[in-house]
Amino acid sequence: MSTEFPMNAHRFEPYKTFRFRVMWDGKYVAGVSKVSSIKQTVETITHRQGGDPNIQHIGPGLVSAEAITLERGITWDKEFEIWARKVFEPGELGILSLQGFRKPMTIVLNNLAGEVVRAYNIHNCWVSEYEMLPELDANSAGYAIERLVIQNEGASRQEIPEKAET
Numbered sequence: 001m002s003t004e005f006p007m008n009a010h011r012f013e014p015y016k017t018f019r020f021r022v023m024w025d026g027k028y029v030a031g032v033s034k035v036s037s038i039k040q041t042v043e044t045i046t047h048r049q050g051g052d053p054n055i056q057h058i059g060p061g062l063v064s065a066e067a068i069t070l071e072r073g074i075t076w077d078k079e080f081e082i083w084a085r086k087v088f089e090p091g092e093l094g095i096l097s098l099q100g101f102r103k104p105m106t107i108v109l110n111n112l113a114g115e116v117v118r119a120y121n122i123h124n125c126w127v128s129e130y131e132m133l134p135e136l137d138a139n140s141a142g143y144a145i146e147r148l149v150i151q152n153e154g155a156s157r158q159e160i161p162e163k164a165e166t
Contacts (some may be wrong), residue, residue, distance in 0.1 A: 015117055019110040022070060024103050024125070029079055033145075035107060038120055039156050041066065057101035065154045067128065068107075074133070074144040077117040084148065100124045105150065106158075111165070119158040125150045 022032045041060035072080070105125045109118040129149035130147035136144075 015111055017115070019112060021108045021110065023106040023108065024083075026081075028047040028057055029070075029072075030077040031072045031075055031138075032070055033073060034069075036067075038068060038107065038122065040154055041065070051052055061104065063106050063154070068105075068122065068125075068150045068152060071145050072150045074146050080130065080146055080148050081132065084127040087127055088130065105152070113165070115163055117162055120155045121158060122150075122152045122155050124153040125149075154164040 020032075022029045022035060040063060043061050045059050045061040046056050047059075048056050049143060051102075061113045070080070083101075083103070102124050103126075105122040106121050107122065108116050111117050127148055129147075131147040134145050134147075
């Protein structure tokens, strides 16, 4: 009999989505409240053979990774802005320097005890959209949220061994 959690056979429910962290430049990013899904897609290529007009053959094509969106409440931390500025603002002499605008990112999922249960390395990330300040509304009681849209070239899963839960 196979169990979904070999080390913790008593567990029957998946991990919660609200225990996660985001890391780049070797440190965790402060206060990220939402991360969109990590998704890769393979295009399909279709063709027909001339002697067989009733069958359409389908095969794999280009692989693409969807952009990842990060959201957090506005604070004094400047990490979102610093990374976004690498693409959006010209450097010295008005020339856009793309040095260092790509970086690896890691998204970590934790269990309720705060232990890492899944980690994904996101490859060649760069900021394509930065929302510095949301629409402001004096009749609203919400938080001010800043948002990054990050382009990437795919993800790979880190091997994390399952730990015994208490």
